[in-house]
Every structure is written in structure tokens, then in C-alpha cells.
Amino acid sequence: MRKLLIGLLATSAVAVMVTGSAFAEKMPKKVGYVVNYATHEWYQNVIKGMKDRAAQLGFEVEVKDANLDAAKQIAAAEDFMSQGVDVLIITPVNEDAVVPLLRRAKQENMPIVLEGNPVKGMTTLVAICDYDTGYHAGVEAGKYAKEHLGGKAKVMNVGLPLLSATVLRSNGFMDGIKTEVPDAVMVHDLDGGGNPDRSFEVSAAALAQNGDVNVIYGINDSSSLGGLQAWKAAGKSQDDLLVVGTGGEGLAFINAIEKEPSYKIEAAMFPEKVGFTAIDAAVKLYNKEEVPSWIVSPTTPMLGDGWKKYYSVDGNVRTINWDAVNAVKAPDKCMKTAADLKK
Amino acid sequence: MPQSPSLSASGSASPGLARILFRRSEIGLVVALLAVILFFALASDTFLTVRNLTNVLGQASLAMIAGVGVAIVFISGEVDVSVGSLVAAVAIPLITVMNATESLALGIAAALALGLCVGIVNGFLAAYLGINSLITTLGTLFILRGGVYLYTGQKAIPDDVMLESFFQLGNGRLFEVVPYPALIAFALLLVFAYVMRHRTFGRKVYAVGGNPEVARLAGYDVKRVKFTCFIISSLLATVSGILLASRLGSAVHVAGLGFEFQVVAAVVLGGVSLSGGVGSLFGAALGVLILSFLSNGLGMLDLATEWQLVITGFIIIAAVGFDEWKRRQP
Amino acid sequence: MHAETLTRNEAIPLDVPALAMRGIGKRFPGVVALDGVDLTLMPGKVHALMGENGAGKSTLIKILAGVYGKDSGTIAIGGVETELKTPRDALKKGIKVVFQEIALISEFTVAENIFLEEYPRRADGSIAWKTIRAEAKALFDRIGFAVDPAARTGDLPVSQQQMVEIARALAHEAKIVVMDEPTSSLTPKEVELLFVVIRRLTALGIAVVYVSHKLDEVFEISDTVTVLRDGRHISTKPIGEHTHDSLIHDMIGRRIENLFPRSRTGSAGKVALSVEGLSTDTKLKDVSFEARAGEVLGFFGLMGAGRTELAKAIVGYDPIRTGRITIDGTALKPHDTRTAVSLGIGLLTEDRKLEGLMLELPVQQNMSLAALSSFAKAGFVDEGSERSAVQSFVDRFRVKTPSLFQPIKNLSGGNQQKVLLARWLMRGLKVIVVDEPTRGIDVGAKSEIFALIDRLAGEGLAVIMMTSEMPELLGLSDRIAVMAEGRLTATFSREEATQERILNAAIA
């Protein structure tokens, strides 16, 4: 086992060197990343992935946090441009709100990599497919329901209508689960605010209104865990329950999978990989190479102990297994995007 | 008898921009601002560039415009915290009307109309019905934000017509140097500083906030003065909202979250008292600038948000505490 | 136009009453403040309005100023019936009032305060600051008051603020000028200047209402006197038909004998309070005195002399710079009301609303505040014994209240004052400082308060009474201390004290 691990590490090192050498000709000195919400674990891991990758390639990533403030995001990008970074990576607080910024960046010849969701006038986007992530998790949930829940799926969606990405996940999940359990229904469609205490609160009320639920889907780990905690607090047994989380950015879901009998599926979105991919895209833009307008970063549902394939945990430190993650295939194109929501 | 000729020579009845700018209470703020700038100029090599300094002026202008309005309400002895939601709300009529008519002027008119309505509601509830203005405007803060979410279905409304004039409003620069928002902010600051100093309305605001009973005896309609202050505050926040919408190119439902805290903190830092009658608009503007340069500089030093929050919190306590201490000295 | 304000306004007809108030009535919760009062002012005449505190002068003036609405009666100005609903209405009709309480914005300069009601403006509508400063200066020069127009008003001593108030009434065209106790803190020289101004006003055809307690002033300046008592109109006569005695008789009525019921006969006991070399940063300079158990020590001083500051310093409320305060032999730590109260000294404040009453709270809570800890066992308040104690004081002091749970804001001033006095008596004090104990209290309640104060001294308390009312000072005090400019200028025994000697010491 240990030998295998060492072997894997060695190959990954080689892989890194190979990919690294592909860019050997010209590296930017400094890349700026304006993140929408740095204190969130997801973005902590995106940043970690970026910094790791940039260190491998031998340059610096500087991060500014918009802290969910659309105006502050524009200000941070302005600051980066006047500081003279070579490439800018942006995770928009809101996709529509960075259109003028992209226009100004174009005027100043500042290459920009977007992370998250597509924006009018963008050059390239690194993103996971939110709909697909939900969809594949939904398919797995459907299979689980057929095997363990008597073929019934009554879903409580602890959602976040505020963001198109999270709406896509919920939609994908329902569409996916219906491929296996055609009469699956969404019993509750909730706004959990994406945070645990609010998710708990609305779930508790919803479960009291109608407790006939056997699947809890959360658009992120805080939401699914908030929903699960509300289930437990209502004194319900986890025997006929399936909890599906999304993101897999921190230790919370690992803790839950280990300890909660109903927490069986986690739709992993590999934030580190998103960061990794964004840096590679930034280097390509810097070298004025052709880049696809949409670079998909892979996601995959992890079933039960499946997370151990991608992550190892030592105390409070989680380490990504790059080989396994790099081996996950990403689709060329998302099944549905935010543009489809507006139709 | 504390009646020194030097004090009376610099007394408040002296016009002239320089003398207004450097009246006693504001000198401390100017020094603090210069200290902040000096500190970051030494600590970061990218801070002290024309580009960065003008950037910060542009970024500060939104809080400055709304801050002028909030300061006027504070001086009248009331509070307005509804501006955070208002800047998001006014973008909806602005963008919707612009999309429908392709006219920037009509869009701005629609936005101002909404701002006026909110000002009237705030002013009516607080000044005429006598509901505590903190509660009133906290209520409208919630109602407006909820209303924005309900109306937009929690999605941004994009600018479909992409008028160049609208883009330039928030993003353009005069002679490629000075951002237009900064010019607008400075112009509005001067206009309202003039009003507060040289028009009877402004003096009434100070009198009403300083001592409402005396103001009433002097024949002022205290309620109407306060009512008008709320309208001014809402209209100025609307201007901030319009510039913000231009910078964001859309009506963003989550825009301005927490903006009210930022503005209130800056205004209080600028020496405008929560109890009314004291403070100046230049002080408020300096408060905004100090916090903006602080935020920019800390960002340049690569300090994460958490440090920025902690440092800003302590600076507010220190600055306001110092101000209170100074005020208590005989 | 402002330069011309002191020229005769030809539009004023001299034979039509400038003001005719008929049958004015006004009631407040629990008090009839005015009951069918008449007042007629003729142009170019000075009309004195007299009466004890609580007689209704201030209410009448406030109705005239549009501060209060009247409940009944009519008001005619220049022969035309009119309503004065707001201060603005009154100002528009040319009624200018110099209020007893300073009505100035302390953050503004003197010059700005003068023109607060109507700022001179330039052609473009902006405020003509230069004109304001120049005219304010010219105005002061003309009147002869020495006040710096550029000074921040809040920085000025009270006497100068009073001059600013007076000057303000003259800055604009007026038909009627009302002065409510304008001289209470002015020096005799300044009073003379004021009289010159008043005479100039009457020469211009302006009707002047002059409210004062000071008989000499009234005899000197007024043409006609109207006396009010208990909210009723008593008399209106030309001043020539009055003597000092007749005027006092009209003001006080039969009560003159029993207004100050001095019951004490015994001599004062041991020293209860001793103050040595007390100075503060704000006002007081080297004040030393002693007060003995069982005596009333009266403190007199003009406005701004430092009486209130002294009161606040010796009860530990305000910080002091130097000096030593000893209560019953124990030194008091300065700026610490808690120890002060536990040592047995308390203050009945001058400003009931601001510093005494908890307006929204009921009578019971207001009365028991200082003594509350004595009703507590293990931190819990025994409300039974609290209530019976409160009830017994309500009975003894004859506090008129529907119940102990009535919010105190609904009580009359006299009853409020009794509750606040009871607050301290319930606590059991050695020294009580009473600051203007009868301010805003009607005459009936006044004598009750006097009787209470007298009884307190009789029961062995040292009473320190700060007052600007000469009759109550002379009527109640065993000894009289006089203050001026923050210093103690003289102390008289009851026998030595005369109005003249006291005033001389107060002006020094």
C-alpha cells in the first residue's frame, strides 16, 4: 500500500514536471486573483490549489477578497490593474456585475480568467458544471433509493435561490434522480441561505410542516448538514434517509460521512483542481495561446468511503491526491448552464 | 472666561474654502488621512502612484456621496441606515427603464423617483409619525432588500442596451486621470457643504439637530427640516446607486449589502455626532477617505479580509474614543 | 433693511391695542395654568407682568409666542383677531420673545444666533455672513453690550448669553417685544443699558412686555402693571397707582403671612458638612463653608454665579480640582456619588426633568430610587415594604396622584418635587442640598415645599438651599451665603441679612 502511494507520488511528480515543461517558455511574474468570498472554505481550497500550482511553475499569486461585495470586487480588480499584475483571475460575486470590468480590462489589455460562471464578453472561463455535478449526484442518489429506500425519493432541497450556480445544482439533482426514480418529487424547496444555521432553521420548519422526506439534498455542505441536523433535532431516525451534500471542500463532509449513517453521497467539486486549472489557463492567456472559452474542471459523486481515493486527512489537514483528481475526466461542455435558467 | 481672540478669528462664520477645510475639528482628520497615506506609501511600493490614488478616490466616491446624505441626517439629529438596500433598489428602475427606452436620462429619472419615494416614506415615518429613525430605516432596509429579492427573483438584471454614456458614468475618467464618480462626489460634496454653510436650510439642519426646542422657538418647522433631510439622504444614496449600477453594469440584487455600516462608520469617524448638531460634511468625507485608503492600503500589503476587519474595527474604536475624550476636555 | 430696524415704524397706529388677549385659558394634566386671563398692550408702552412663580406668566408668554396653544379665549393683534399656533406664526406677526431659559444654539456663533429667526441673505440667496457679523457688531455697539459676535455661544457665561438673547429680539422689526426675567443675571450697569434700549423701543411705537420679580425695576421702567396669581388675572393698573406694598399684596394675596412657616426654635447642632478650598475646572474658586445640623444655609447668587456647580460638586457628581469635602467627619472621595449618598448627602436638582425625574416610570419607582437598597434582602426588593413606605410618604406629603403606579410625568410640578424630596427623606440623609426647590411650582404647593424644608431642618438635617428667589432666601434661611463668579463673597446671619446687602455681595 505504502509503496503504491510512493509510486503514485512519483508519477505525479513526473506528470507535474511534464505539464510544467509545456509552459516552460514564458511565465507571468504575478497573477492577481479577486475572489468573491475568501473566508469560505471552498475558496480557501481554490486559493490553495492556485498557490500550489503557481509555486510549481515559479510565480506568485496575490489574492484580494471581495467579501461578497460586488462594488469591492471592482475596486480590488482596479487595484490589481494599477499594481500591474500580468493576469487577473476573477470569481464574480455576480456574473452581470463584472461586465463593465471586463470591458475596461480589455481596453487596458489585461488578460482575465474567470472562475465560476460565464459572463458576457469574457475570454475564458474555468468552471465546474454545476448542473452536471447535481445531475450525477442525483443519478447515484436514485440508484441508492432503488436499493435502500424502496424505490421512493421524496426530496428536501436545501437550496440557495440567490445564486444561479446553486439553482443549477438543485435542478440537476432532481433531473438526475428522476432518471432512476421517475416519480421522485421535491417535497420542499428551501432557501437555506447557504449557511448552516439558516439551513437548520428553515429545514426544521419544513420538516415540521411535512416530514415525509427521505432524501435531503444540500447545495453545499453547510446546507446538507444544516438539513441533517434539523432532521436529527426533530428526533427522526436516519434509517430510511439519504443525505447528499455538494462541494466536498472541507472536513465537514468527511466528518459527516464517517459519523452519520445517512450521509452517503458527496458531490465532489475539487476546488483545488479549479484553482490549479485556472492558473494553467492564466499562463496560457499570458502567452497569448488559444484557450477554449469554457474550460471545465471535473466533478464526481463520491459514494460512502469513496472520498479516501481523493483525499487523505491527518488531524485537521486535508491533502488532495492530485493523481486521482487529475484522472477524473471532465466533460467538454456542461449539460446546462446559467444561460438555460434565463430561458 | 474662555474667549480667546484666536479662536473667534477662526470661528465658524468665516467663509473661504481653505478656512472651511481646515477648521479645528477637521485638522485631526486631515492629519490622520495623511498619516495613513504616508504609512502605506512607505510600506508598499505600488501604493503611491497616481493611478492607485485616483482609483481610491473613485472607489471612495460611492460611500462619500451616500455619506454626505447620511451625515446631513445625523446632523439633523436622526439616523438613516436604509441606504445599503436603497443603492441596490434604485438600480432596478434605472436598468429596467434604460432597457426599455434606451435613454440614460429616463433611467436616471426613474431611479431618482424611487429614491424620492423612499425618502418620503422614511421622512414621513420618522419626522411626522415620530417613529425612532433607527427603527424606521432598519425597517425600510429590510423591506427594500426583501423587495429587491422578490422583484428580481434573486437574479441580477443585466444592462441590455449598453449605452456608452452609462458605462462612462461610473467607469470613465476625465482626461484619463480623474474618475467621473470622484468628480461627481466632489461636486456634490461642495454643493452640500455650501448648502449646509451658506443657505438657511443648512443652518436650520444644524439648529434642529443642536437643539430642536430652540429651533422651534426660532420659528423653524422642525419636522419639515428633518423630513427634507431624509429625502436628501435618499436622493444622494440614489446617486451612489446609479454610479454603482454603472460600475456593475447591471442591477445587482446583492449590491450594497453592509454598505450602510460602512457609511455610518465613516461618517462617525469623520466627527459627525450621532446625537445631532455637530460635525461637518468635509469631516464625513475625510472619514470616508480614511477608511477607503485604509482598505486599499491593507489590500496592497496583502493582508486578508479578516485582518482588514479587525484593524478597521479597532481604528473606529480608537478614533471615536479619542474624539469623545477630546470633547470632554474643558 | 437691518440697519433701519431701530427707526420708527409709521405703520403702527398708536391708539389701537398692539395686542389684546381675552379670557385666555390653559390647562395641563393636573393643573389649571391659566383661567380667563386678559392682557392688553398699547403701542409704545411698557407693560409689566407680575406674579409669583407658578402664577401663569410663563404660560401666558408661551401662548403669546406660539409655543403652547390656548384652550380658550381670543387673541387680537393690532385689532385683528388671530391664531398663534406655532412660534413661526408669532414671529410673523412681529412678536419677539426673550425667554427666561436660554434659547440659543450653543454650537453657533453669537452673530448667527442673533439672526437665527431670519438670516440676512445676499442677492443669490446665500447667507450674508459678512452682513451678519457686521450687523451683530453694530447692534451690540448700539446697545452697548460687550459681547464678541464671533464667539461660540456655548463658551460664553450665562450673563452674556442673556445679552445675546435680548439683542436677538431687537435684530428684526418687531411690534411686540416680550422680556421674561431679562435681568436675572445682568449687572446694574447692564440693566441700565437695557432700560435705555427699552425706552428707545417704545419711542418707536413698539409694545414691550416686561416680566420681572424685581419691584424697583418694574417701578422704574413700566407704564402699566398686570398681576397674575394662581393662573388668574388679579389686577391691571397704571404703575402710578401702585405702591410696593400694594403690588406685593396683589401678587401674594393673603398668603404673605403663612408662606414661610418657620417653626424651628432650637439652635443649630454640630457641623454636618464642611467644605474647604473647593475649586473646579469649570467654575468654582476656593469655596469654603460649613453647614450645621438643624439649620438652613441659603446660597444666593445671580445666574452663572456658580450655585448649581457648587451643589453638584459637594454631592460628588462633578469632578473637583482641589479642596476637601467632609460629611459628618468623614472625607468624601470626590466625583463619587455612591459614597456621597452612603455618607448621607443628596441633591434635589434644579432641573427636575433632566436630572431628577424618570418621566416614564411610576411614582413608586421614582420615590424609592435612592432608598431602594434598604428594601432589598439578598438582592431582592421587598416590594411590599417598599410600597408601604412610599404610601406613607405620599400620605404625609399629600402628594396628589391617582395611584403609586401613575407615570410621574402626569403629576404637577409641585407633586413631582414632593416625590423627589421624599426620595431623599426615605434614604435618611444628614445633609440635603436643594437647588431652586420651587422652580416651576405653583404657589399653593410652594408653601408646602417650604414647610417640608423647614421640617427637615427641624428634624436635624443640614439643609443647603440654592436659590435666586429673595423672599424664599430671606424667609427660610438661618444663614445666607452669597456667591459671585464662582466665589463665596459674603455670609450673613439671618439677622444681618437685607436685600440690599445680599445684592451688593452678589454683584461684587
Next chain:
Amino acid sequence: MTTDTLPARKRGVSLSALTDNSQIVLIGLLAVLCIGISLAAPQFYSPDNAIAILRQCALVLIVAVGMTMLLVAGEVDLSVGASLAFTGCVAMDVTNRTHSVVLGALAALAFSGAVGLFNGLVVTRLKINSLIATIATMMILQGGVYLYTREAVQNHHLLDAFTAIGAGYVGPVPIPVIIAAVIFAVGYVTLRFTLFGRYLYAVGANLRAARLSGLRAERLKLLAFVITGLLVGVAGLILASLMNAGQPTAGRGFELTVIAAVILGGTSLAGGRGTLFGTLLGVLVLKIVDNGIIILRWNQDLQMVVPGLVIILATWLDIVRRRNDAR
């Protein structure tokens, strides 16, 4: 009427001893809400929902007890939301390290008490308006919690006692509800019957009068801040237990919910007026509105709009009522 501040204690406790006019309006509102919601959605009266509502109320009520004391004393604390999140993290972290629920709870209380002390000192010593001072503290805590932990502090100790604090039951009653009930009862007695409570009203009603009467106004306010802090600690502990993690992102907007409930309950922002019984009603009304919107499956965005309207309306009714009283 008797009084709207300290209800008169009659011989024996009758309903009128607990209520006054403003509370009758609230009780009526509560009844209308309950009847209206249950007519439209019968599940409202299910035991599950009742328990869910009570548990939600518990968290808010615990902090609202302290906030009522603060408002009565004429001060306010906006940092409770940020402090709630931080305390939860501290509680979980210390329990993880020590495997002792007692130590974890003590650490949470010590931390939140210290925050209260800090607020109190800043307000009473530096004389900073408490609104501004506690906004600053809020910023410091929001930043500080991320310096302390980047991610949610997970439950590694798996102690049942810790889980029971938030999610346990005694019979059919959730433990947080019992804790809240006890705190409410103690708070009620404290504010209503003790010297400390009576002094808080005096300090809030007239600071100068209180000081002149020998009350240590500054110390009383400081104590109210510390009590509020400690109660935030209790709530933070319950939240961490309920969430099974210390969540640095928790508590956003919590301070506004608490203050809204207290004000709705008739406590004046100006100080000196208010009762804990009113606060209880305020908490119930707000949380039932919140719950009703979900039960009725209305648009959840209304959860922002409705409380805003309710508070403005309630405050206005209070003004009208007091104006009528004055006549």
C-alpha cells in the same frame, strides 16, 4: 392603565400583572397569526412544528434576555451575531482538545463574557456610543473568527453530553427550550424583582438621576453587557451542538433578529422601558411569522419584508398608544 414599564404587582399573580396594553396588542397579533396560519396549514399545530418553533425561539430568546436588559439600561449590542459564531467555534475547539463538555462550555462562556466585558468597557470608559462601538466589535469578531479558524470546527470528541445540549430532549421538550425557559425565568425575576433590575430601569430612564441617587451607572451598564455576552455564550454553545460543528459563518443577521424581537416586545431604544414578557412575545411573533412563511410555502423573500413592516407598525402603535395615555 397602570404602567407600561414595571407592571404593578398585585396580591397573587394575575394575568394583568404580567401584561399591559402594548402586550395585549402583541398577544392579539400572536393569536391572529396562529389562527390564520393554522387555518391555512393545519400542520402548524403539529407537535413537530411546535417543537421546531420553540427551539428556534430558544436561541433568540436566550440572547434577547440580555439584550432587553441592555436596552432597558439605554444601550445596545450589535456584536451578538458575530460573537455567537465565534463562541460556537471556541466551544467546539476546546471540547475537542480537552474532551470535556464542562471545559468547553466554560471556555465558551469565558470568551463571550470577555467580549461583553470589552463592549462594556469601550462604552462606559471610552464613552463611545454603543451602536458604533459594537459595530466595531462586530467587525473585529468577524475578522477574528477567521483568523482563529478557516473552516468549521468539526466535532471530533463525539461526546453525547455535548450533542444533548442542542439536540437532546427531556421528555418531549428539547433541552435548548428548557435552558431558554430557565434563563427567561431567572432574567424575568432579575429584571422585575431584584435591586439590579430596578437599577437598570433607573439608569436607562434617567442616567443623571440614577447617578445622583448614588447608583453606579457605569458598573450597572458594564454588568448588563457582560450578562448579554454570557448569554451569547450559552446560545453559541447550543448552536455548536445543534450544528454539530463550530461554524464561523453562523450568526449573520442574528443581532438584528434579536433587537427586532426586543423592540417589537415594547422595549424602548431610548432606555428605561420594557419587560421580558414583552420580549418573549416579540420573539414568538417574529419566529411564528418566519415559520408561517415556510409552512404556508410563501416566497421566503418575505421573511425579510414582513418583519420590517411588523416592527415599524408595532413601534407606531406604541407611539399612538402612549400619546393617548398622555391625554
